[in-house]
Amino acid sequence: MKGFFRFVGSRRFSIPLIVGPFLYLSWVFYSNQHEESKNLPEAEGKIETEEFDTSLFTVTDEEFQQATSKADSGTQQDLVVNLHEKITDDTGNIAVAYFICVLCLTPLKILLRRNKLISALNRHRRTVGLACFFYTMLHLAIYLTNGLKTLWDEITRLYIAAGFSAFAILLVMALTSNNWTQRKMGGRKWKKLHRIVYIAIPILIYHRAFAGKVSAETIRETFIWFSPVIILQILRIWKQIKEQKARA
Numbered sequence: 001m002k003g004f005f006r007f008v009g010s011r012r013f014s015i016p017l018i019v020g021p022f023l024y025l026s027w028v029f030y031s032n033q034h035e036e037s038k039n040l041p042e043a044e045g046k047i048e049t050e051e052f053d054t055s056l057f058t059v060t061d062e063e064f065q066q067a068t069s070k071a072d073s074g075t076q077q078d079l080v081v082n083l084h085e086k087i088t089d090d091t092g093n094i095a096v097a098y099f100i101c102v103l104c105l106t107p108l109k110i111l112l113r114r115n116k117l118i119s120a121l122n123r124h125r126r127t128v129g130l131a132c133f134f135y136t137m138l139h140l141a142i143y144l145t146n147g148l149k150t151l152w153d154e155i156t157r158l159y160i161a162a163g164f165s166a167f168a169i170l171l172v173m174a175l176t177s178n179n180w181t182q183r184k185m186g187g188r189k190w191k192k193l194h195r196i197v198y199i200a201i202p203i204l205i206y207h208r209a210f211a212g213k214v215s216a217e218t219i220r221e222t223f224i225w226f227s228p229v230i231i232l233q234i235l236r237i238w239k240q241i242k243e244q245k246a247r248a
């Protein structure tokens with residue numbers, strides 16, 4: 001058992017933790033490309049047999065080419081839009097999952113001080129936090145592939161503004177998550193600064209719940225996702241107050 005805890009606390013354990021979601025995203029991308037190549041001949045077939053029955057009317061070569069290219073790009077475009085939306089959603093959800101994990105590790109350490117598994121997992125807090133930032137950057141980069149015009153048109157939407165606010169908080173955290181800054185700032189100041197992460201919780205709840213197609217389901221799902229963080233943070237505060245009272 002000792003060996004297991006040592007492995008969980010080692011660097012080797014953090015590699016699949018970071019690379020795993022990347023492999024999943026590559027698989028999503030690959031399977032979509034595969035689907036795309038499968039759909040193309042189907043679309044061509046449909047046009048020839050259904051839309052252009054030459055026994056009923058005559059079409060010029062130019063008209064035929066125009067129509068077929070439109071239909072082709074229609075099916076292809078649908079797949080590209082679906083892939084873009086899927087990868088935006090997936091990268092966002094992966095980033096949120098890391099965010100939730102990192103916010104659960106601290107209270108778990110306080111609540112279960114002697115638990116070896118929690119202590120071993122807590123060694124990866126910085127890595128998990130940086131992974132959250134990495135997938136957030138990927139999420140933003142994929143969103144921006146639609147062009148800066150989309151950003152300009154959508155920046156006034158509250159959920160996009162919320163996304164950027166959360167991104168700014170994560171950026172500050174990522175830039176200061178190194179031993180050099182921690183030493184320069186001093187432990188107390190550094191800890192105080194890193195408390196801004198709590199501001200990101202309601203912002204991200206809003207962003208996730210109201211991004212894209214809003215429904216009662218997405219709102220409920222978001223609260224379910226964030227419930228471990230909320231419950232553990234409440235328990236942590238309760239335990240700290242209890243300990244303070246006992247000391248007084």
Ligand code: HEM
Nearest residue numbers: 088089092093095096136140143163164166167208211212
């Ligand atoms: C940097 C600024 C951000 C922008 C411009 C942005 C943009 C978007 C957009 C456009 C969507 C909706 C995609 C769709 O059509 O379904 C979305 C969804 C989402 N974003 Fe962001 N986002 C940002 C930051 C963040 C951050 C910081 C996180 C988390 C750490 C995040 C997590 C999510 C999640 C979880 C979803 C919902 C996925 C789902 O519905 O399954 N986003 N974001």
